[in-house]
Amino acid sequence: MKAMVLIKPEPIEKSPLKYTEMPKPDPNRNEIRIKVKTCGVCHTDLHEIEGDLPVKKQSLIPGHEIIGIVDKCGENVNNFSNGDRVGVPWLFSACGKCKYCKRGQENLCDEAKFTGYHVNGGYAEYMVVPSNYAYHIPKVFSDAEAAPLMCAGVIGYRSLRMSQIKPGETLGLFGFGASAHIVIQIAKFWNCEVFVFTRSKNHQEHAKKLGASWVGTSKDTPPKKIDRAISFVPSGLIIHDILRVLDKGGTLAINAVHLTDIPAIPWDLIYYERQIISVANTTRQDAIEFLKLAGEIPIKTEIHAYNLKEANVALQDLKNSKFNGAAVLVMDEN
Template sequence: MKTARIPAANAKFELTDVEIPEPGPRQVRVRVHACGVCHSDVLTVIGMLGNSYPRTPGHEIAGVVDALGEGVTSWTVGDRVGVGWFGGCDFTCEACRRGDFISCENGQIPGIAYDGGYAEYMVAPAEALARIPDDLSHVDAAPLMCAGITTFNALRESVARPGDIVAILGVGGLGHLGIQFAAKMGFEVAAIARGTDKEPLAKKLGAHHYIDSKASNVAEELNKLGGAQVVLATVTVADAMTVTLDGLKARGQLVVVGAPSDPLQVPGASIIFKSSAVQGHASGTSQDSEDTLRFSAITGVRPMIEKMPLSEAQAAFDKMMSGDARFRVVLTMT
């Protein structure tokens, strides 16, 4: 089979032929049809989380079950499945014993703990798989396995309820999905981005309001709307997050899903007097991914994608890193 892998830390991708992997006990082999290119794939390239080399990145995987390892009874060959950031857990640590599988102390991530989806086949633990609805294509399903579940799950587990003002900070790979999910969940949606060029798209995706952070005071604009119950921060700029705090309602919540490189500054007065909170949010389990896929299928939420073949993995990765992709690059294996 063909795989696009990183031979050493900070090296370029190499497209090579390797043996098709065999699933071990409680594992499933997936024939990959599509794999999203996520910014977090850079972690594999630089080895930030300690992965070994050579390593095949990719944790936005969509395909079909190709073979079953010993003891797997929950899946059948031919099932349409996805594998996301949640790539398996140990079931024995304290977090798992409390049912918080995404917080597993020994949780696995495809493309880091084991080879991911930049390949024609990959093997994953059976618990990492999520079922893809029949009316959702593989190329649409792939980005939902990370960008999708991250925004969907963060919104549904936030303090916001239908009818509340929810602001989506950023209209990019995560934000363009966050706007759609928020609108379909019944929130009054305010999109926040720099400049006015993204306003037409934000409105088309379902935003009721648009705030140009370059030309206006974001907190003041949110307060004119009555204050945001939740601000979902999908950008990676810490200062852009901080300025939204004074635009939260009492007991509102800034939910951070974009990882800034600089420390996030949180003035005490901004959260004390309104009893508001700053909350980080991990993506979710395979069941959460399945919920995301099903919700997307029935409501029409879809990622904006650009397809590229596996043979152009380096170009696809470079395009994502440069910010030229609008909005998710998806590798296809056919």
């Protein structure tokens, strides 16, 4: 099979992913093999490829927003059959035994493995995954539209939950990429007012189209304070700006797998029971709840298609905010 393989982390401008012929993986008894149709391109892939995250596997195939068709089932698999359409997210497996797993926080499991990080992912024609960590995809979505749901969508949904948002409250979104463009649709569905803070004029326009009632940069002051905030920005410098506009009793959820240091926070910015929480990975429950909700709304994802071979270009475009919404690799039909 063909795959885009990372040999050594390097700046994406050097095109570190190499188009390579690899053996087709075989599922073990608890796994399914998937013929990949589409795979979303996520900021986390960029962090892996550029070396912001520690290397977990040599000759890695990245990609954790996978939509495809089951083409082979291990002998113990009973929840999928050949021909089923499935999605695979970032959480590839968890131990199921530790205290985190037992209390519903498998996203924090020390033994958790992540798709396209500890194990090969979806920048390839085939991949394997434990059948208990794959999901049926609502019919309303095409393969390309569904791909960004698997990470940008699921983690966005978890971020919303972690922000403790309630219907009717005011939500601030900081950064407006793949995840935020899905989050805003859920928030609007829940009758929340949404303010969007981003420097990109394109992203500001996109946010307005999707229902933001105010857009600006993190240095601007919105018409009123926000009850909840979600930051998608990988810089700790923005945290002060966010706290400045966060109301008393408000919560800031930071959705970032990698963040630069947060400067010392003056007490005035955090006093009055403001809370900051980081969002780390996702659980199977998040994926199940979110995919159901996404189908009901239904979420409209804005996607930009690239060929598998163009993965380096897609990641460069992502880094430079060249498009609205999400980049998706679409496999050739054969």
